[in-house]
Amino acid sequence: MTTFPPVDDQMRILMRGVDFGDTQTRENMEKELRARLEKAVATGTPLRVYCGFDPSAPDLHLGHTIPMRKLRQFQDLGHEVVFLIGSFTGIIGDPSDRDSVRKQQTVADALEKGKSYAQQAFRVLDEDKTLIRYNHAWLSELTFTDVIDLASNFTVQQFLTRDNFSKRFKREDPIWLHEFFYALMQGYDAVALETDVQIGGTDQLFNLMAGRKLMEAKGLSPQTILTFPILVGTDGELRMSKSTGNYIGIDEPPGVIFTKVLNVPDAFFCHAQLRGTGHALGPERDRRHVRGHGRGHAGHARLQAEVGVGDREHLPRR
Template sequence: KEQYELILRGAIDILPEGEFEERLKKSIAENKPLRVKQGFDPTAPDIHLGHTVGIRKLKQFQDLGHQVVLIIGDYTGLVGDPSGRSATRPQLAYDEVMANAETYQKQFFKILDKSKTEIHYNGEWFSKMNFQEVMTLASKFTVARMLERDDFEKRYKSGSPISIHELFYPLMQAYDSVAIKADVEIGATEQIFNLLTGREIQQDYGVEPQLVLTMPVLVGLDGHQRMSKSLGNYIGIDESPKDIFGKVMSIPDNMIYSYFELVTDVSMNRLAEIKMQLEETSANPMNIKKELGETLVTMYHSAEAGKKAKEEFERVFSRHELPHEIPEFDCSSYEGQVWIVKIMTDSKLAKSNSEARRLIKGGGVSIDGEKVGDENLELDVKNGMLLKVGKRRFLKLKRN
């Protein structure tokens, strides 16, 4: 019962419901760990907090003594999961997918125990399939069934293109479960079609069908859309303590509890306390948010780093003091006055001229404490000038 309650934490669907608990009891009685699978397509080099929702659930299974199996989708990554997509994903080159896969492995083991984790690339089986075997797999499912999935149905009705290779994605993910004989597969709620397809395909290949556990999609820093690197609303687990803490402090107050629940390992008792505190009208959400920031920095760096990140934030934002460490940017190569936008893009404070202009127009740029209102400003750079962009980015300008 204790195992089941822990596994339920944060989960949306556990299917089939009665069977899941029975299979768990059988696993404990027979001392036979469940094989718990999740797949990841390395379509980008960084793992962010959104990815860790599933990884942390895997860690809970691992701590309970079950066998975690990670599938790195070097072949499915060439297709791209169409779940939740309104258009075909751009295809990546195989070398690009494999380069991303290397960074994934390093980041996985910031959470999971490497010695207790089984890892497979799905190219291990897909690269050996002949065309007859591909046709056998394709024959297990109909186009009508495939078009039942919400995203394909919407695209079909709107006349948006659906490529044949996209139809293979749910079958490929399902066959991964056949290949490694998965007992449980974890995925986001939007992947429910793929996960249930896995059960059907396993039965067709004579493998006991897996149980399905879905986790919610983590909402990003904007408070509306799913966390995504392409949307810029993410917190990467490899980011600096300062950036992790600063980004956490920018999330809407109504997301504090879900972040604690889904992406931290605080105890169930502490989780209940946080919920009560947030429901009290007299409580200050800022203090609880600081605890969240410190907790996440501690998880991915150290307790000391977590404490320092909190102190630095309070120094700069609560007491309006300057950070202890401010990066420098050498402007000695410029001649005469310099366009403020050029300094911002050259120093990477802005990704483009248009972004730099937007920041200036929005009142988010200042020099030595004075707001810059003119996007065409030609700056006479003096050594030691302090450039501030947004709430937490500082740059000391150097010029000999």
């Protein structure tokens, strides 16, 4: 039976940096999370929390560390964490932030690019407390009947309310049918993993809500979702991305990281600080909570210094 810190203390830590874009959604998710934490404390049963990462490129970057640090906070508080590699969703790629269709890849391509993800993730996550999963394990087993069943929970109109699809529709640019499948696949991940909490970017809100809807349709308790704003890139304008070249890879050589950090504009630092997911109680008080419940980690401070985004002092270094 696991012993957890008080619920109020967990809430202050876990809600730090969360942004849903509207007050009502935040209130609903905060209420749900508190109820789940209260049940976890009462029963001694940890929550199962996950975040998915599609291997569109071999490297994770600083933007990925925002949800990864939130996963680490759940770990330090005694909960179970699943680091999901999108070996099947990566075939299509998430269209959430795209004004045009992504280039498709094969499962083999995604697996090859995702090989290094686990080891890179352990720069932030506790390896001994992290479950690595690949979603081709269940998505590749779905039949066409299964896909029809999943699709019957959504309407075309719901998809067209998404900003990127709406813009493309108005411009009469192509919206390919397979792009609609992405939300179904990501939503089904939550069903397959039977998770309590999913973490993602604000651009992922539709996909995360799809997971809640599918879980409910399958007779499961809908997962609580926590979303975080997307980290701006080193240009201080566009979102951090490999495709735009405005990223800081967490596994890049020290000299490369140092040079990129030296050249980023002030706008990056301001935005990065707002996106920080560090502990809300203050680092020393939080460390006492973690140590007091036997979940300290000797390398935690060093890892946060390497990939943290809370302030200038916590920019990546080795």
